[in-house]
Amino acid sequence: MEYAVRGTVVIAADRINDELKAEQSMGAESKYKFQKIIYTNIGNPQSVGQQPLTWPRQVLALIDLPDEEGINHPNIQNIFPSDAIARARTIKIGLGGNGSGAYSHSKGIKMFREDVCTFLQNRDGIDVPTDVENIFLSNGASAAIFNLLTSLIADNKCGIMIPIPQYPIYSASVEQLGGQKVGYYLDEKNKWNLSIDELERSLKEALENGTNVVAFVLINPGNPTGAVLTKQTVQDVVKFCSKHNLVLLADEVYQENVYNEQDKFYSCKRAAYDCGLLETNSIELASFHSTSKGVFGECGRRGGYMELTGFDENIKNQLYKLASASLCSTVNGQCMTSLMCRGPSPDDVSYESHEKEKLDIFNSLKKRSKIVNDGLNSIDGFSCQPAQGAMYCFPSIDNMPMKAINEAAEQNITPDTLYALSLLERTGICVVPASGFGQRPGRYGFRTTFLPSEDDMAYSVNAMKDHHKEFCQKYA
Amino acid sequence: MEYAVRGTVVIAADRINDELKAEQSMGAESKYKFQKIIYTNIGNPQSVGQQPLTWPRQVLALIDLPDEEGINHPNIQNIFPSDAIARARTIKIGLGGNGSGAYSHSKGIKMFREDVCTFLQNRDGIDVPTDVENIFLSNGASAAIFNLLTSLIADNKCGIMIPIPQYPIYSASVEQLGGQKVGYYLDEKNKWNLSIDELERSLKEALENGTNVVAFVLINPGNPTGAVLTKQTVQDVVKFCSKHNLVLLADEVYQENVYNEQDKFYSCKRAAYDCGLLETNSIELASFHSTSKGVFGECGRRGGYMELTGFDENIKNQLYKLASASLCSTVNGQCMTSLMCRGPSPDDVSYESHEKEKLDIFNSLKKRSKIVNDGLNSIDGFSCQPAQGAMYCFPSIDNMPMKAINEAAEQNITPDTLYALSLLERTGICVVPASGFGQRPGRYGFRTTFLPSEDDMAYSVNAMKDHHKEFCQKYA
Numbered sequence: 001m002e003y004a005v006r007g008t009v010v011i012a013a014d015r016i017n018d019e020l021k022a023e024q025s026m027g028a029e030s031k032y033k034f035q036k037i038i039y040t041n042i043g044n045p046q047s048v049g050q051q052p053l054t055w056p057r058q059v060l061a062l063i064d065l066p067d068e069e070g071i072n073h074p075n076i077q078n079i080f081p082s083d084a085i086a087r088a089r090t091i092k093i094g095l096g097g098n099g100s101g102a103y104s105h106s107k108g109i110k111m112f113r114e115d116v117c118t119f120l121q122n123r124d125g126i127d128v129p130t131d132v133e134n135i136f137l138s139n140g141a142s143a144a145i146f147n148l149l150t151s152l153i154a155d156n157k158c159g160i161m162i163p164i165p166q167y168p169i170y171s172a173s174v175e176q177l178g179g180q181k182v183g184y185y186l187d188e189k190n191k192w193n194l195s196i197d198e199l200e201r202s203l204k205e206a207l208e209n210g211t212n213v214v215a216f217v218l219i220n221p222g223n224p225t226g227a228v229l230t231k232q233t234v235q236d237v238v239k240f241c242s243k244h245n246l247v248l249l250a251d252e253v254y255q256e257n258v259y260n261e262q263d264k265f266y267s268c269k270r271a272a273y274d275c276g277l278l279e280t281n282s283i284e285l286a287s288f289h290s291t292s293k294g295v296f297g298e299c300g301r302r303g304g305y306m307e308l309t310g311f312d313e314n315i316k317n318q319l320y321k322l323a324s325a326s327l328c329s330t331v332n333g334q335c336m337t338s339l340m341c342r343g344p345s346p347d348d349v350s351y352e353s354h355e356k357e358k359l360d361i362f363n364s365l366k367k368r369s370k371i372v373n374d375g376l377n378s379i380d381g382f383s384c385q386p387a388q389g390a391m392y393c394f395p396s397i398d399n400m401p402m403k404a405i406n407e408a409a410e411q412n413i414t415p416d417t418l419y420a421l422s423l424l425e426r427t428g429i430c431v432v433p434a435s436g437f438g439q440r441p442g443r444y445g446f447r448t449t450f451l452p453s454e455d456d457m458a459y460s461v462n463a464m465k466d467h468h469k470e471f472c473q474k475y476a
Numbered sequence: 477m478e479y480a481v482r483g484t485v486v487i488a489a490d491r492i493n494d495e496l497k498a499e500q501s502m503g504a505e506s507k508y509k510f511q512k513i514i515y516t517n518i519g520n521p522q523s524v525g526q527q528p529l530t531w532p533r534q535v536l537a538l539i540d541l542p543d544e545e546g547i548n549h550p551n552i553q554n555i556f557p558s559d560a561i562a563r564a565r566t567i568k569i570g571l572g573g574n575g576s577g578a579y580s581h582s583k584g585i586k587m588f589r590e591d592v593c594t595f596l597q598n599r600d601g602i603d604v605p606t607d608v609e610n611i612f613l614s615n616g617a618s619a620a621i622f623n624l625l626t627s628l629i630a631d632n633k634c635g636i637m638i639p640i641p642q643y644p645i646y647s648a649s650v651e652q653l654g655g656q657k658v659g660y661y662l663d664e665k666n667k668w669n670l671s672i673d674e675l676e677r678s679l680k681e682a683l684e685n686g687t688n689v690v691a692f693v694l695i696n697p698g699n700p701t702g703a704v705l706t707k708q709t710v711q712d713v714v715k716f717c718s719k720h721n722l723v724l725l726a727d728e729v730y731q732e733n734v735y736n737e738q739d740k741f742y743s744c745k746r747a748a749y750d751c752g753l754l755e756t757n758s759i760e761l762a763s764f765h766s767t768s769k770g771v772f773g774e775c776g777r778r779g780g781y782m783e784l785t786g787f788d789e790n791i792k793n794q795l796y797k798l799a800s801a802s803l804c805s806t807v808n809g810q811c812m813t814s815l816m817c818r819g820p821s822p823d824d825v826s827y828e829s830h831e832k833e834k835l836d837i838f839n840s841l842k843k844r845s846k847i848v849n850d851g852l853n854s855i856d857g858f859s860c861q862p863a864q865g866a867m868y869c870f871p872s873i874d875n876m877p878m879k880a881i882n883e884a885a886e887q888n889i890t891p892d893t894l895y896a897l898s899l900l901e902r903t904g905i906c907v908v909p910a911s912g913f914g915q916r917p918g919r920y921g922f923r924t925t926f927l928p929s930e931d932d933m934a935y936s937v938n939a940m941k942d943h944h945k946e947f948c949q950k951y952a
Contacts, residue, residue: 046578047578058541079555299578301576325645330615330778
């Protein structure tokens with residue numbers, strides 16, 4: 001099992017980071033040409049300077065404080081705004097006197113699941129009510145994805161359709177659970193879109209090989225591709241899953257990270273509704289969301305949820321048992337999920353500042369996505385599809401030198417691992433080789449976030465350009 | 477897969493709880509003879525009235541607040557004690573500017589792992605240094621246990637030795653991972669001690685059946701038994717594991733819950749040291765601890781750690797990859813683990829009040845353990861070994877009526893499930909049938925915590941006495 005976003009290149013980066021710190025504390029001359037590692041390997045906004053949103057953190061702090069030291073302290077209003085105090089009071093009542101230090105129901109605190117329901121109703125605007133019993137709060141999206149795959153993979157004939165490229169939790173989990181990965185290719189030249197022809201081809205091939213294909217993974221907006229799928233494409237996918245009785249796993253954790261007006265996020269649930277599949281109960285859909293992405297970026301909080309639609313009671317019971325085996329997800333993360341789904345109301349004192357903080361983060365992400373995207377495309381030999389959403393660019397290196405390919409083979413690593421290690425050692429920039437996400441044979445590249453500061457990203461793009469020239473010369 | 481502490485009886489209890497609330501809100505007459513459910517099914521102290529410790533919660537709150545709204549706010553000292561502010565400042569530096577909202581290293585924040593190392597050094601007082609690279613911070617102990625079992629169970633021939641009775645995470649995880657459960661019986665009549673003869677018998681039988689026994693689970697203090705093992709027994713166990721090359725999983729989450737002076741907790745690591753097994757590197761030991769138990773009782777926080785001793789690099793790398801696949805454990809829980817391992821210093825302003833809060837909780841737990849233990853033993857037909865440690869009593873019902881046994885068989889449930897459901901419906905007390913933990917054939921009983929208030933526990937013991945008489949009459 002490999003997990004690229006925390007793999008070889010990242011381990012090397014951590015080692016160099018320690019060396020740099022040791023050199024700097026001893027005042028020694030550096031063996032490197034850079035002062036620090038720029039980590040672009042992982043979508044971890046607050047590790048590279050994004051500030052947390054103030055109001056949710058204030059509510060969290062008040063929930064954790066004992067009443068007499070917090071919401072009932074005589075001086076509390078000198079530090080906390082009234083709407084944070086009021087929300088913390090409401091949540092403490094919702095916790096039924098248990099506070100944040102008790103195990104919750106294994107699906108999560110009911111009041112928080114109700115907040116998720118309301119959020120989903122408002123997002124999708126459909127007249128099918130969302131049932132609180134179909135919401136599972138989880139440690140990030142990862143834990144829910146792993147539990148669902150556990151319940152779907154009954155034996156080593158079971159196959160899961162996964163995009164190529166994909167986020168490695170899918171390949172790693174399916175391998176760990178002993179299932180079959182059934183890859184379908186995304187179309188790079190067409191902004192990483194997907195085509196039903198390719199899905200049918202992949203499915204047919206797997207069935208012919210005796211694989212029992214049980215589920216389909218869609219990541220929208222795409223990781224690592226940055227693609228935002230059109231309404232038509234999402235509808236095609238839900239119809240494809242319904243037609244072939246595949247459980248649809250909709251990884252929608254980047255649903256707020258859509259940067260262009262014309263590329264509105266369109267959920268699988270809404271698509272299933274619009275195609276009449278909810279009414280006829282003819283699709284099984286699990287959708288995932290998280291506090292780690294969007295503009296919250298609260299990765300360390302491990303908050304997230306899964307919504308089940310159209311699942312039969314047996315699988316739901318099995319998922320409840322799996323959730324029970326880890327007792328409950330972290331209550332602190334559950335709180336953050338609730339606060340993401342239900343912010344301050346328009347007449348609350350923190351409303352305006354909260355909305356402004358969110359908008360500022362969004363606008364800055366949008367700006368950085370463009371800096372990096374344009375920068376990468378300005379490098380001779382690189383091509384990079386537009387980052388319409390998510391937090392990543394996934395450029396292709398079109399002129400990988402043959403000598404580098406041979407050198408990598410000798411070292412028993414992929415050419416893009418060789419490339420990423422070289423980039424790291426020469427510039428301090430830590431990216432993830434594209435092979436860690438999967439790609440067509442003969443393609444090479446890497447994934448970079450656009451999360452570090454605007455200055456760091458501007459440096460990175462220039463350093464990448466210089467390094468590429470140098471690398472091509474070295475292996476000419 | 478079954479998970480008894482969240483199983484049939486608990487689901488029935490939740491349903492009755494909802495009915496009671498509905499009745500009460502309508503002012504309707506109740507169909508039950510009680511006003512509320514007394515949950516004794518799970519070691520969840522803060523859900524039944526235990527107050528959180530003040531100082532750790534103050535530090536947590538300050539860590540989560542943005543600096544300008546927290547440690548640097550001009551009025552902060554009007555609400556928070558100086559040592560909580562100072563510790564939060566130290567921790568924020570240790571977080572390297574990332575705060576609590578960023579993914580951490582997959583093993584956890586290094587500074588917190590150093591706190592765990594110091595705690596372990598002080599606890600065991602041995603001259604073998606604890607390596608920070610062998611500490612994995614985890615979502616409670618459960619996540620670490622599951623990951624370790626995942627790495628140990630390579631195929632369906634792999635067996636794990638598990639006590640009978642045991643805490644169900646072991647049986648459930650081994651089943652889920654497709655391994656073999658190899659049960660060894662604890663000796664009820666001898667205060668639930670274990671004997672090496674029984675371990676050898678169990679191992680021999682498994683080997684004869686072709687099972688590849690790879691690991692051994694020890695729970696000390698015992699769950700559900702409440703036993704605290706002697707120095708001699710723990711030494712016998714580490715020698716047994718070393719002799720047979722079994723990885724030892726030491727579940728020591730109740731290490732602070734030891735109620736008698738003479739029953740001092742003795743760790744497996746210390747035992748391995750005292751037996752010379754560390755020096756010769758001849759044992760593989762994983763020990764687990766958690767913020768959920770002890771006097772912290774911070775279950776909802778999902779804090780915990782695993783320490784590896786004597787493991788080879790391959791397994792450590794695999795465990796690191798497994799940890800990477802869920803990115804990191806909740807940083808909030810990691811903070812609580814650090815605060816559990818390193819409280820305020822003796823010259824800090826909160827030191828005395830923190831120590832007093834801890835002692836008050838400990839003394840009250842000790843008192844309740846005795847109320848419940850004595851009360852259960854006063855019931856005609858019950859016998860209950862002393863609760864020397866942990867949070868549970870595990871009485872045997874020695875006179876289960878034959879008619880009840882037959883009735884249970886007809887309903888396709890165990891006799892002690894029938895019994896626990898009857899107890900619930902007549903008294904509102906929610907216990908877990910002993911069959912959920914495993915027991916010798918023909919034994920019946922249940923597990924109850926002694927966590928609810930002293931009043932609730934006194935009511936419970938009397939209600940259990942009355943119910944037992946009634947139950948025996950009904951099925952006479």
